[in-house]
Amino acid sequence: xxxxxxxxxxxxxxxxxxxxxxxxxxxxxxxxxxxxxxxxxxxxxxxxxxxxxxxxxxxxxxx
Amino acid sequence: xxxxxxxxxxxxxxxxxxxxxxxxxxxxxxxxxxxxxxxxxxxxxxxxxxxxxxxxxxxxxxxxxxxxxxxxxxxxxxxxxxxxxxxxxxxxxxxxxxxxxxxxxxxxxxxxxxxxxxxxxxxxxxxxxxxxxxxxxxxxxxxxxxxxxxxxxxxxxxxxxxxxxxxxxxxxxxxxxxxxxxxxxxxxxxxxxxxxxxxxxxxxxxxxxxxxxxxxxxxxxxxxxxxxxxxxxxxxxxxxxxxxxxxxxxxxxxxxxxxxxxxxxxxxxxxxxxxxxxxxxxxxxxxxxxxxxxxxxxxxxxxxxxxxxxxxxxxxxxxxxxxxxxxxxxxxxxxxxxxxxxxxxxxxxxxxxxxxxxxxxxxxxxxxxxxxx
Numbered sequence: 001x002x003x004x005x006x007x008x009x010x011x012x013x014x015x016x017x018x019x020x021x022x023x024x025x026x027x028x029x030x031x032x033x034x035x036x037x038x039x040x041x042x043x044x045x046x047x048x049x050x051x052x053x054x055x056x057x058x059x060x061x062x063x
Numbered sequence: 064x065x066x067x068x069x070x071x072x073x074x075x076x077x078x079x080x081x082x083x084x085x086x087x088x089x090x091x092x093x094x095x096x097x098x099x100x101x102x103x104x105x106x107x108x109x110x111x112x113x114x115x116x117x118x119x120x121x122x123x124x125x126x127x128x129x130x131x132x133x134x135x136x137x138x139x140x141x142x143x144x145x146x147x148x149x150x151x152x153x154x155x156x157x158x159x160x161x162x163x164x165x166x167x168x169x170x171x172x173x174x175x176x177x178x179x180x181x182x183x184x185x186x187x188x189x190x191x192x193x194x195x196x197x198x199x200x201x202x203x204x205x206x207x208x209x210x211x212x213x214x215x216x217x218x219x220x221x222x223x224x225x226x227x228x229x230x231x232x233x234x235x236x237x238x239x240x241x242x243x244x245x246x247x248x249x250x251x252x253x254x255x256x257x258x259x260x261x262x263x264x265x266x267x268x269x270x271x272x273x274x275x276x277x278x279x280x281x282x283x284x285x286x287x288x289x290x291x292x293x294x295x296x297x298x299x300x301x302x303x304x305x306x307x308x309x310x311x312x313x314x315x316x317x318x319x320x321x322x323x324x325x326x327x328x329x330x331x332x333x334x335x336x337x338x339x340x341x342x343x344x345x346x347x348x349x350x351x352x353x354x355x356x357x358x359x360x361x362x363x364x365x366x367x368x369x370x371x372x373x374x375x376x377x378x379x380x381x382x383x384x385x386x387x388x389x390x391x392x393x394x395x396x397x398x399x400x401x402x403x404x405x406x407x408x409x410x411x412x413x414x415x416x417x418x419x420x421x422x423x424x425x426x427x428x429x430x431x432x433x434x435x436x
Contacts, residue, residue: 010262010393029260032309034274034435052263054393
């Protein structure tokens with residue numbers, strides 16, 4: 001029998017307040033929405049955490 | 064073989080020469096089912112329920128162990144906290160008598176708040192230096208473990224009583240309710256990792272929307288674990304209200320609205336909250352409506368409705384539909400992606416329902432864990 005197991009990966013999306021560029025990375029403990037994280041690589045603006053969410057990866061495993 | 068010449072009279076023994084063996088084969092099961100039918104059904108149903116109860120027991124044990132492990136790792140208590148935590152898990156709340164419902168809301172509020180204050184102070188007593196964020200996370204984990212323990216105890220009690228009395232009808236309501244109970248228990252069990260990591264949950268969409276609107280404004284504490292700020296939009300004065308993030312709290316919006324109305328005139332209240340979707344409804348859909356969109360035991364809703372009625376303030380609601388599991392586990396991408404659309408709908412609602420120079424209160428209702436402002 002095959003059963004679908006859903007694995008959820010937490011992601012953090014950072015957005016530059018100046019140029020609006022968005023980058024997605026894996027969630028790290030201590031990430032909170034709307035906190036400033038670092039400087040933008042492209043325009044030197046400030047990145048803030050725009051979204052934190054879980055994305056599903058479908059792993060098919062035998063049982 | 065030829066199947067066309069079967070003699071049914073002979074097969075079922077219904078001719079004159081009745082076959083006694085066939086008669087027994089027919090009659091014995093009928094007698095067994097007449098006298099022992101319910102017991103047989105009880106045995107079959109018991110097997111299914113036992114599996115569910117075993118799962119509930121696993122959830123109960125795992126949530127307790129996760130809580131103890133988390134407290135030991137993050138609070139560094141001087142003594143072993145196991146005994147104290149086991150005592151917390153057994154706490155119960157006796158709701159006020161409702162024979163005379165007059166004034167019951169204030170009584171319920173008093174009891175619920177006393178319980179919250181008590182558990183907060185006792186969790187803090189394990190290690191007084193613990194931050195508010197850790198404290199609220201542990202308090203929520205404690206609530207989850209307590210709820211799972213209570214669900215297991217009640218379900219097991221109903222099951223054992225039915226078995227003890229050999230009473231099949233008594234087990235039927237439990238059998239009918241079991242899938243719903245399991246869905247809720249599973250959701251609570253799956254919520255534990257998100258609370259341990261401090262990640263926003265589906266219920267946090269309201270605070271997420273209002274929290275972003277609060278960026279760059281002067282925030283002040285207006286009620287216990289509740290923040291407030293002011294901004295402007297299209298010539299209207301906007302009051303923004305949410306629980307104080309990133310702690311795992313829902314705040315006290317009722318008290319906050321009371322405090323705001325004592326100093327300001329409000330022309331409209333808009334509440335943004337997560338709402339349970341119906342079966343067949345799509346997740347993360349946005350709906351607009353009227354009335355106070357706020358869950359919980361009902362005391363906060365009562366307080367807000369009371370103020371709105373007294374001052375004749377219309378209450379508008381924007382809800383984001385989700386399942387129970389989505390509401391208390393890590394926020395899904397579909398829900399998070401709706402934040403900008405909700406904000407656009409709020410502005411549209413303000414334009415459509417208020418006039419230039421009026422004041423509007425926007426409340427982001429829900430657990431604000433992982434959501435700053």
